[in-house]
Amino acid sequence: MTDEPPAIPRFSYKGDRLKPLRAFCQTVRLGSVSRAAEALYLSQPAVSLQLQALERDMGVRLLERSGRRLVMTREGEALYELARPLVEGIDALSGAFHERLRGLDAGELHVAAGSSTILYLLPDIVAAFRAAHPDVRLNLHNVTGAGGMDLLRSDAVDLAVGSMLDVPGDLDYAPVARFEPMLITRLDHPLAQAKKLDLRDLSPYGLILPPQRLTTYRMVDLVFQRHRVPYTVALEVGGWEVIKQYVAMGLGISIVTAICLTEADRSRLAARSLAAWFPDRSYGVVVRKGKYLSPQARAFTELIKPDLFVRRDYDATGQSER
Known part of the structure; x- marks a missing residue:
């Protein structure tokens, strides 16, 4: 008796592996069979049949109802992680093929970034691209x-560039460069002249910080709370250029990332390192997990290297150390 090769599993629904997987991915993304059917230009019963066939062939329950939405079971999450890049890759095949034929001579690239990233980090990269x-x-x-995260999840942008503290499970973050946290004050401020600087020395002075929803504010609050050092916020305002201007006017002190300090700031601001208390801030590329990156997007990310990030670290007198 000869050994026979093991039977290869087959999808029973019309013998098509892609259709049930596409229906499954769309149902997960949109949270309901009816919405998935609209997105796929199919009837609701047709999508339901495809989902049933997929569960039958996998031998497990993939979806369950939670309120008015369908959510994944543990097994569904495992399949979705494997299936989504396959489905998206197949669906993007035609466009990718024609883009490959055309090369990088035409097309569009959408990048999400905050004002500070656009102003301080991206100019050389954009120029090179x-x-x-x-x-x-x-x-x-x-x-x-x-x-920016919403734009990534909705595919309105190809990638994002910036800094992240907490990385959601559906996104990938690749840090490229790190920058030192700095205290900035007026040149004649007492903290600018102090020989040694302790975190508690900042307590008597009001801080000028970005809005609470942003990473910088959250990090400042976390560090002061961790060290049990009281602090006050004198002013909340968006944009590092505005913050630097208000600090130079004597309206308060601030904690910024070294990347925002320019040569022009030396004549009006003193900057001192706070690396003993605050972690460096990383900056890098954020993409949606499983997303196919166009040739344009890959070319852009290949330019985002440490040597194109201009580092600026300052000593206590506000002079650049390197």
Whole structure:
């Protein structure tokens, strides 16, 4: 008796592996069979049959109802992680093929980034990309925090560039460069002249910080709370250029990332390292897990290297150390 090779599992629903997986992924993404059916231009019963066939062939329950939405079981989460990049890759195949034929001579690229990233980090990278790919239309979406994540999840942008503290499970974050936390004051401020600086020395002075929803504010609060050092916020305002201007006017002190300090700031601001208490801030590329990156997006990310990030570290007198 000869050994026979093991039977290969088959999808019973019309013998098509892709259709049930696409129906499953759309149902997970949209939370209901009816919405998935609309997105796929199918009837609701057709999508239900595909989901039933998929569960039957996998031998497990993949979806369950939670209120008015369908959510994944543990087994469904495992399948979704495997299936989504396959489905998206197949669906994007035609466009990717034609883009490959055309090369990088045309097309669009959408990048989400906050004002600070666009102002301080991206100029050299954008210049290098434009020089290499002049026919690609580059769209920089000026958004911060949750706004950028929403654009990534909805595929409104190809990637995001910025800093992240907490990375959601559906996103990938690749840090590229790190920058030192700095205290900035007026040149004649007592903290600018102090030989030694302790975190408690900041307590008597009001801080000028970005809005509470942003990473900088959350990090400042976390560090002061961890060290049990009281602090006060004199002013909340968005944008490091505005914060630097208000500090130079004597309206308060601030804690910023070294990347925002320029040569022009030396004449009006003193900057001292707070690396003993605050962690460095990393900056890098954020993409949605499983998302197919176009040739334009891959070319842009390849330019985001440490040597294109201009580092600026300052000593206590506000002079650049390197």
